[in-house]
Each structure stands twice: as structure tokens, then as C-alpha cells.
Amino acid sequence: MIHIKRGLVTAAVAFAGLAGLTAPAAHATDNVPCHNPTRKDLTDPRTGRAWPGTEVRYCNLTQGHVPVYATRSPGAPVVGYLEQGGAANWFVTEMKGQTFRAGAAENFWWGSTKADNGRWGWVPEVYFAGGANNEDDAGLLMPGGYTCANVCPPLPFWAR
Secondary structure, eight states: OHHHHHHHHHHHHHHHHHHHHHSOOOOOOOSSOOEEEEEEEEEOTTTOOEEEEEEEEEEEESSSSEEEESSSSTTSOEEEEEOOOEEEEEEOEEEEEEEEEETTEEEEEEEEEEOTTSOEEEEEGGGBSSOOTTOOOSSSOOGGGGOOSSSOOOOOGGGO
16 A cells, blocks of 8 residues: 555656646746725816725835826826835726837836826836836736626726
């Protein structure tokens, strides 16, 4: 009985070793994801519609004085700035947009937030700490939870 168990263990170890040879290579992951989910009462600046208890997350920025763009495009007007870097700033969601480049870094993911001057817009995730080029933030949620069938509430203003 002992010889059979040893043989099974040896076979299992050998099989596990072979499985490791055929496993796909690991890809880069965001090692500094957005964090600290918090609820805020948000108001659409155009319509005045309230979005009470909206979940936001704090995201670490690589620097201060980060531009907030009107749309998810590097050619869009800058509507304001996030003056503090680090984990001082919160974001509501992320969505794909046009690719933004800063040196060797590039990303087509953008985070929705309110600039320090109170204007809403989008920050290129090039300014987010962690992650690789064209990788979304591991902790920031996409607005997929806001889709529905039949009668739907309007898309939140921060996801337009």
C-alpha cells in the first residue's frame, strides 16, 4: 500500500511539472489598483439629477498637476487639474478612449473624475501608478453595471 501511494504522489508531481511547461505565460498586472471604495452623492452638472450613494475609488497618481480632459481624447480641451498626486483623488469609472502617450508610456483607458475646480472629465490612465501600457486599472470599475434592457435610467453623466 505504501508503494502505491508513493507511486501516485510521484506521478502527480511529474504531471504537475508537465502542466507547468504548457501553461500560458503570465501577463502584467496592476500592482497599484484603485482602492478604498467610498460612497459619494454626485450631481449631474448639466441636468441637476442626483446620483446618491455612488461608489467611487481612490487611485494613486504618479504625479500632481494631472490634466482632466473634457472627453477621452488627448486632443480634447483640458477642463481642470488634479493638483495632488498619490492617493488623494477619487474616480467613478473607467472607459476606453483614444490612446494617450507620455514618453514611453501609453494607455487608451481613461478614468472619470471631478477636477479640483469642480468640472467633470477624464484622466488618462498613463498617470495612474502601477500597471503596464494599455492596461486598465485593476480596482476601478467599468460602467457595465449601468446597462439594462427595456426601460432604462439614463447613462450616468460620468460615463458619457
